[in-house]
Amino acid sequence: MASRQLTRPQIFEMFSRLAEANPAPRTELEYGNDYQLLVAVVLSAQATDVGVNKATRKLFETVKTPEQMVALGEEALKQHIKTIGLFNTKAKNVIALSEALVANHGGEVPRDRDTLTELPGVGRKTANVVMNTAFGEETFAVDTHIFRVGNRTGLAPGKNVLIVEKGLEKKVPQPFRRDAHHWLILHGRYVCKARKPECWRCVIEDICLFRDKTPAPT
DNA sequence: CTCCCGATAT
């Protein structure tokens, strides 16, 4: 049985308010080109954007292409990203991914979700981020924040990320589809937080179906 | 399902 969900007018109002509060939302990952964006997103799994940026700031000064990443090598890459969780598998994946880009894609980032997903360390969520942020597609990258916000608010409930993604595709209206996933992620990160949601300063508190509204601190 | 895994907030 489907849990309670927001109505279509409520959803339009929800994004209207989020858009008013942040007219030009943007990823907080730092990057200089499509390839660096792809690498940053792979590194960001189960890690904070702040932590990833701290490591990539120096890495991306010298590594701007997959060729340069392959030349750097796995062990040197590990030294750059050792402060990020899961750094062993991430280093291996980034090198393998870079080798695949050089060997099969002319060193360019593919503009196709299925092709992106074939790359080592790139799953559906990472591919959706790249499609949206690099290529402007109306994709919904359901990460931990969007999964939580989608379920709490009643915007797009679902027991796994694919169900939530399909719900968003069906329910998010124009003109909000392009930037919806950015608004949701930022809302989840700074207001609708996992541990201590700050409902007292939430702009959609009256619409949201989340029951345990946190009282404002005294 | 488990494993991967450091930094930070609580």
Add this chain to the structure above:
DNA sequence: ATATCAGGAG
């Protein structure tokens, strides 16, 4: 001390 962080692969 534990939960969480722009997940993916075996």
